[in-house]
Amino acid sequence: MQNRWVLISQSKALIALLFLILLSGCAPKSEEEEEEEDDVVTASSSTSSTSWRNSNLPLTLKTATAFSAAERTVAGDMMTQWDAADSRDYYASVSTTSNKTYSNLNDYADGEFGIYKITDWNSSLPGSALAITQIFGEVIGSQIIITHADILVNYDNFSFDTSTGGAGYDLSTVLLHEMGHFLGLGHQSLSISDSIMTSAITADNEQLTLLSVDISSIQSLYNIAPSLTAEDKFDSVYSDSGEKLKTGTRVRIHHQLNADYSCSVKIIK
Numbered sequence: 001m002q003n004r005w006v007l008i009s010q011s012k013a014l015i016a017l018l019f020l021i022l023l024s025g026c027a028p029k030s031e032e033e034e035e036e037e038d039d040v041v042t043a044s045s046s047t048s049s050t051s052w053r054n055s056n057l058p059l060t061l062k063t064a065t066a067f068s069a070a071e072r073t074v075a076g077d078m079m080t081q082w083d084a085a086d087s088r089d090y091y092a093s094v095s096t097t098s099n100k101t102y103s104n105l106n107d108y109a110d111g112e113f114g115i116y117k118i119t120d121w122n123s124s125l126p127g128s129a130l131a132i133t134q135i136f137g138e139v140i141g142s143q144i145i146i147t148h149a150d151i152l153v154n155y156d157n158f159s160f161d162t163s164t165g166g167a168g169y170d171l172s173t174v175l176l177h178e179m180g181h182f183l184g185l186g187h188q189s190l191s192i193s194d195s196i197m198t199s200a201i202t203a204d205n206e207q208l209t210l211l212s213v214d215i216s217s218i219q220s221l222y223n224i225a226p227s228l229t230a231e232d233k234f235d236s237v238y239s240d241s242g243e244k245l246k247t248g249t250r251v252r253i254h255h256q257l258n259a260d261y262s263c264s265v266k267i268i269k
């Protein structure tokens with residue numbers, strides 16, 4: 001009788017052991033393991049606050065010498081628009097740099113912030129994009145702090161003009177929009193008459209000044225952003241699969257203005 005009980009309890013122990021082995025095999029992977037598998041996560045522009053540190057302002061955004069003198073003047077004028085949004089200067093004076101057409105998009109983090117005239121659009125970027133602002137940043141708590149950014153304008157698939165009523169997309173409008181992304185702003189679900197940060201920009205649009213929504217957006221971003229302790233004012237940085245991105249995670253963000261009015265924000269880890 002005693003032997004039988006021992007046998008039963010041994011069997012129970014064995015079953016329990018097998019169950020535990022089975023369970024550990026099915027256990028969810030640690031966050032570390034999951035991070036290695038996920039390369040690209042998408043997120044809506046409203047999921048986090050993205051900004052430069054206030055100590056980085058004003059930013060020296062250089063215009064490539066590949067642009068004509070008239071095009072470089074437009075770039076300077078649009079920077080002035082953002083500077084006029086409040087008492088702070090967002091952009092330093094206009095200067096030039098050589099044109100950069102790196103085949104590896106990571107190479108753009110070269111220490112120089114530029115607006116580049118791309119006549120050979122990178123094959124890893126969608127051809128439908130009029131322009132892309134590529135941002136390099138680091139997740140700090142619930143914010144993404146920008147460490148580097150550039151504006152790539154797609155002269156390969158589109159034409160841009162600097163004159164009123166000219167053929168092609170209005171360069172002022174496109175640059176004013178991209179400079180907003182450069183500063184950290186996302187897209188607004190509004191028409192072009194209400195915000196330069198709309199994704200619905202047509203070749204006919206000539207919006208050379210910021211609108212009240214844009215001015216209040218940039219003011220609120222930089223009136224709050226300087227304090228990294230004010231994290232609870234923002235949502236946390238999450239991927240669309242619900243994964244919270246940890247402090248120290250380095251990311252790239254692509255703000256993509258499409259000719260077909262679609263808007264996309266891609267966070268690449």
Ligand SMILES: [Zn+2]
Pocket residue numbers: 177181187197198199255256257263
């Ligand atoms: Zn955009």
